[in-house]
Every structure is written in structure tokens, then in C-alpha cells.
Amino acid sequence: MSVTTLHPRGARHRTAFVLGGGGNLGAVQIGMLQALFERDIAPDVLVGCSVGALNAAAIASRPNLDGVEQLRRVWLDPATWQVFSSGKLTGPWLLLKKARSMVTNERIRRLVETTVPERRFEDFALPLHVVATSLHTGRPMWFDEGPVVEAILASAALPAVLPPVHIDGEPYIDGGVVDNVPISRAVALGVERVVVLHVGNFERPRPSPQRPLDVLLQAFSIARNERFTRESENAYDGVEVVVLPGVDPGPIKRNDFSKTATLITRAHAAAAGFLDAHPAAASL
Numbered sequence: 001m002s003v004t005t006l007h008p009r010g011a012r013h014r015t016a017f018v019l020g021g022g023g024n025l026g027a028v029q030i031g032m033l034q035a036l037f038e039r040d041i042a043p044d045v046l047v048g049c050s051v052g053a054l055n056a057a058a059i060a061s062r063p064n065l066d067g068v069e070q071l072r073r074v075w076l077d078p079a080t081w082q083v084f085s086s087g088k089l090t091g092p093w094l095l096l097k098k099a100r101s102m103v104t105n106e107r108i109r110r111l112v113e114t115t116v117p118e119r120r121f122e123d124f125a126l127p128l129h130v131v132a133t134s135l136h137t138g139r140p141m142w143f144d145e146g147p148v149v150e151a152i153l154a155s156a157a158l159p160a161v162l163p164p165v166h167i168d169g170e171p172y173i174d175g176g177v178v179d180n181v182p183i184s185r186a187v188a189l190g191v192e193r194v195v196v197l198h199v200g201n202f203e204r205p206r207p208s209p210q211r212p213l214d215v216l217l218q219a220f221s222i223a224r225n226e227r228f229t230r231e232s233e234n235a236y237d238g239v240e241v242v243v244l245p246g247v248d249p250g251p252i253k254r255n256d257f258s259k260t261a262t263l264i265t266r267a268h269a270a271a272a273g274f275l276d277a278h279p280a281a282a283s284l
Helices: 023-038 051-061 065-076 078-082 091-096 106-115 149-155 183-188 212-233 260-277
Strands: 015-019 045-049 128-134 140-143 165-167 170-174 193-197 240-243
Touching: 015 023, 015 051, 015 183, 023 051, 023 065, 023 193, 023 260, 045 051, 045 183, 051 065, 051 106, 051 128, 051 149, 065 078, 065 106, 065 260, 106 149, 128 149, 140 149, 149 165, 149 170, 183 193, 183 212
Parallel strands: 015 045, 015 193, 045 128, 193 240
Antiparallel strands: 128 140, 128 170, 165 170
């Protein structure tokens, strides 16, 4: 675990991929990654949050089209759909459980362990940074060395849905609470270019909330996106920031993985079209 290691392994990296959070919409990043690697656009370092931490870890392990294809198969596996299922209770009753979370993280732990063969950050082919939020201080904590599985679980611990993850005695929750699309972390690494894979990068009028829970979830979404909006609009001296277009998934529940294949296809087409239409971006 480290807070200050901003030049991992002593190298200055040229290109960083930043993979933001988004739950089941993380499928969008598979299509984006495919389009990038097809054009020989590859990262030197990966920065991830929440589901983006899992996807980033898979690519840090195998940074090529074969790695993307392997990750695609994970996302298309029906077993992946069960990660957020309790197997006992469903719907709003889960919020009334006397427990730290609606479901345990046993299934997502198995998903991480089977998707990512490495057990320590130092074992990856490329440097990887993932972020979680300290439940005690409310501040981001960055992990880029030591055990990796717990760090990814912490980064993806969606509040109320998944339990906090304790690391060195400190409880952590989803990194998206404070830094859902960590552009500034990539810039701090000293890179020349940042490619942003943000699954929520699309415009759509927000629906009128019908229930208290709707207001809560919409407020969380607004808070998570506010920092991305600010950071993506910043001018970083000497750093080029390329934000890939997202795709609007339409109405979709957090535990609905039935649109995964469609989201991957649409994201690939959108990213490919963007890169081909912007020669400067495609020449990363």
C-alpha cells in the first residue's frame, strides 16, 4: 500500500489508461479497450476505480488484445451476473437487513481471484494503481504495491451493497465515493497522455425520482460525476487528456448483465469511430 509512489518502478510513463467505476456498465470498457489495442494504442500504466479497478488489473496482467478477449469472456459468462445477487432476499428488503451490506463480497472475491492471476501489484506486467475510500477519514487511499485482491475488493465495495473491506485495520469502501474517474492521479504519475475510459460519459436528462431511494442513488451519481466534470475540463500543462465517448445504456438496473454483449459492441463502435475521426487521438 502506498500514498506517495507516483513514479512506480522508477520509470516515467508515456500513456496512462484511466478506467472509472460504473458497476455492470464496466462492460463498456471492454469495447473501448478493444478499439484502443486494435489501433496499437497501449498503456504504460493503468489507473482504476471500482469495476474499473478490476478491468484495469486484468489488462495490467495481459496488456494486449488477448487480454481484452479474455476479459470479454469473463464479462459474458452468466456467472458474472450473480455477483450482486443475495440468493435469498431481493429488492428493497435487502436495505432492511441487519448487516453491514445487502450482500457479502464472497462472489466478487471469487470473480477477482479468477480474473486476475496476480496476487501482488509487483507481479503485474504493467504498473497498476487503484483507489478506495477510507470509511474513517473520508479520504482516498491509493494502492500500488503489496496484496492486490483486497485492494480491488475495497475499491469496488459499493456502499450498502457490498461490505467495507479492512486493510491494515482500516475499513475502506468504493473509491468512486471520492474519485470515480481518477484523472488527476494519472497526471500525477508524470505521464504525457491520459486516455479516459469513463462508462458514464453520456448526456441524458435525469429522471424525476419516485422514491426516497431514487433520490439517494441520483445524489450519489451526481456527486461521483462532479469531480470527473471538473478534472476532464482542466488544462494540464504538458499532458494530453483524451476522453473516449460513452454509450447510453438506457434503463438498466445495477444487477442486470443481460445487455453486456450489446454494450461491448456499441462501445467498441463508438470508440473506434472517435479514434478514426480524431487522428491526433489515434496517434497516441
